[in-house]
Amino acid sequence: MRFLLILLLWTGLSGHLTAQPATIAITNPNTTSLIQSVVEIPWATVLKVYPQVDTAQLQVLLATSGKEVAYQFEHKGQKDIQNLLVQVSLGPKQSVRVMLRRGHSAQIASKTYCRYVPERYDDFAWENDRVAFRIYGASLNGRSDNAYGSDIWAKRTPTMILDKWYKQNDYHKDHGEGLDYYHVGLTLGAGDIGVFLNDSIQFIHNYRSWEILDNGPLRSTFRVKFDPYTFKGITVNETRTVSLDAGSQLSKIQVSFTHTSSGELPVVVGITLRQQESPLLMDEKEAILGYWEPRHGEDGTIGIGCVFPRQYVTMLRKYEHGLAKVSAKSGETLTYYAGGAWDKAGLITSSDSWFAYLRQYASQLKHPPVVKINP
Structure with missing residues (x-):
């Protein structure tokens, strides 16, 4: 009996030791x-x-x-x-x-990062090892230098630069890592969203409160909320959740609207267009909006793009924007992806390569990786 017990214990232990993970x-x-x-x-x-x-x-x-x-x-x-x-x-x-x-x-170095920037009028900024972005806080409302849309910073280093650039306060010059030369102003900038009523863009202005949900090293996610605004008798509340993954040129943007419209609220996602003619991609069938800006002197060229995880989106060129028209029921969340690339970073250097990246990104959204437990 004792021998049998020892044998059973040894069999169980050896099975545990030799089992494949x-x-x-x-x-x-x-x-x-x-x-x-x-x-x-x-x-x-x-x-x-x-x-x-x-x-x-x-x-x-x-x-x-x-x-x-x-x-x-x-x-x-x-x-x-x-x-x-x-x-x-x-x-x-x-x-x-x-x-x-x-x-x-x-230990791995952080490849994504986001933070609230109280020292710069409530900016909220985020970055990864490819690109950096910011949106503007309520402290800018009413100022002459106010801006509504999303900003993009041109960077060409995989290291995180937000803290350094804000501290130096000289990020409009390229000191070898990149710079901020993109102009937003009172536009949607690099893929922001606005209400679209009476055939015109209604801006929701700047965010009021923020919350960080995750902060690297591979994905950073934050949420911002906006003050309610009333447009043409319709009151709109917006909550926005933004995620950025390491290695990606685009952020995932989830926008939740609650509003008093009796039906769906028409909205637009837009890219600011410059005066000089430059390549613009408006692929309604594949739901891709892309723009390759005119060269900005020695600063180079930025490409901006938006990808929608749906089959068809109506698009138009109006009000110095490339616009994608969508709509949302009250309480519904809209998801899209927006971002950009800088040619002097050396990875995407032409309109053809930028539009190809957006098409590939859209294809991967339709056919995401599949995760299964191995037998």
């Missing part, structure tokens, strides 16, 4: 490559694969090579973890397996 498969169903893309693994999936997970001692590895994978716990403003974010590269139709195990992970 469970892995998670990530598949790219698209015909284009994913290069260092951030992929969401639901935390419920992680717990199913690895119920004894210790978040203080977690390594994520490529199962085939054992190479460590950069990751982040995404909370979305909640106490509990919502997703495990991993950054991987996948060829067309390719799959990789990631393995979770106990161990100390290598």
